Amino acid sequence: MEIQWFPGHMTKTRRMMEEDIKLVDLVVEVVDARIPFSSKNPYLDTLWQRRPRIIALNKSDLADPDATKAWKAWYERQGFGVVELDALHNRGLQQIPELCRSLLKDKRERDARRGMQNRPMRLMITGIPNVGKSTVINQVAGRAGAAKTGNKPGVTRGKQWIRIKKDLELLDTPGILWPKFEDPQIGTRIAFIGSIKDEILDLYTLAVELVAFLQRERPQMLSQRYGLEDSELRATPEAVLEFIGNRRGHRMAGGAIDVERTARMVLDEFRMGKLGRITLEYPPEEALQR
Ligand code: GDP
Known part of the structure; x- marks a missing residue:
């Protein structure tokens, strides 16, 4: 099936991503566990290179559990940290802080040896539309008692950070990636799960x-x-x-x-x-x- 995409949107979302990503130590890419390959945007890998990343296999409640296990192992072999989530029912989210600590352990130890004060680790949530980014952020914020930091009065409206743990903050707006439509089969799978507005289908x-x-x-x-x-x-x-x-x-x-x-x-x-x-x-x- 031929699916249209509008490059105008892409330029803007891309620019926002590129700005926000400079502020964080770690990126979580949320993908849909029913299509962990088709809902992943390789652009992030190019931009973020070999820095620490987590893939969150979300909506695992809708996916085949054996397939989700296989995908977890497969992405771990590619060097990603991987969590299996069901953000709707608040399952799996508590693994994120621990995984962040373990992925950033070497860097933080290096910084400490050089006498650099360790400020809280900062992360952001990214992903294509409808994979559950806002649900993840809302669940995490709810759990953390919506403890927002940053945005001091009198200062130009800056970024809002949600303090998840003493040593971990989350950017409260997700980074939006665009779906990859080059391969018509991928476009169709994204449409099957409802991540493309049905009006254009x-x-x-x-x-x-x-x-x-x-x-x-x-x-x-x-x-x-x-x-x-x-x-x-x-x-x-x-x-x-x-x-x-x-x-x-x-x-x-x-x-x-x-x-x-x-x-x-x-x-x-x-x-x-x-x-x-x-x-x-x-x-x-x-x-x-x-
Ligand atoms: P975003 O566009 O990536 O921010 O996606 P949203 O957070 O708005 O979620 C899109 C839809 O997926 C909403 O209807 C959510 O309730 C639903 N959703 C999010 N996470 C899950 C999940 O883990 N399981 C299920 N079944 N639905 C989910």
Whole structure:
């Protein structure tokens, strides 16, 4: 599926990222655990080079737990610190401070030996839209009693920092990265999970592609959710959407099946995890074994 992207937005978000990143010691890139590769923007790796980074596999409640484990191990082998999060239900966030300390340990010891006072470590949250950046920040802020620092009166409005621990502060605004659309398959996966505004998408075509994916990769989940017979499962994805619409009684005034409504429902249910916990992509080695 062809998805349009607007370079105008990109220039502005890129500039903001480049300014904010200068203020921190460590960056957390939030990705969606259902697409840990497609929702990651390699630009950050270029900008941040070999400095300490954490990948947060968020929405792990919606992903296949075995796949999330495999992705964690895979990113750790690439040199990232990795946490598995379910920010919505406040799970996994408490691992972040400890991981920051361990990733910055050498640098802080070096600084201390040179007689440099260790100020609190500073980190920022980044990621493409809708991966859960604000939810992570709000949960962390809530836990820390929303203890904001910085922004002294009389001084030009500066950055707001949330003190998480005595030795750790978090920038309260996330760094927004843009999705990578060069590869149409990546764009489609980002659209499947709902991280692209649906207004710019053809939802029917997207749902057909999702059904085709499920027929191929997770036929069981599809048949269980919608009560499809084996013969129905083998039909074209367009026909499968009609069967589902029929089962759910999605009819228009003249009696024809309202496939647009069915398309939206299937996408919504998939995104909410109602078909089950599904990861859409695997690390390279695992993909080869499948
Ligand atoms: P942002 O655009 O990256 O800041 O994303 P938001 O924090 O606004 O989250 C986008 C949507 O994902 C919201 O509806 C959140 O409630 C939801 N969300 C965030 N984290 C999780 C999670 O761990 N699990 C689930 N199921 N939903 C989440």
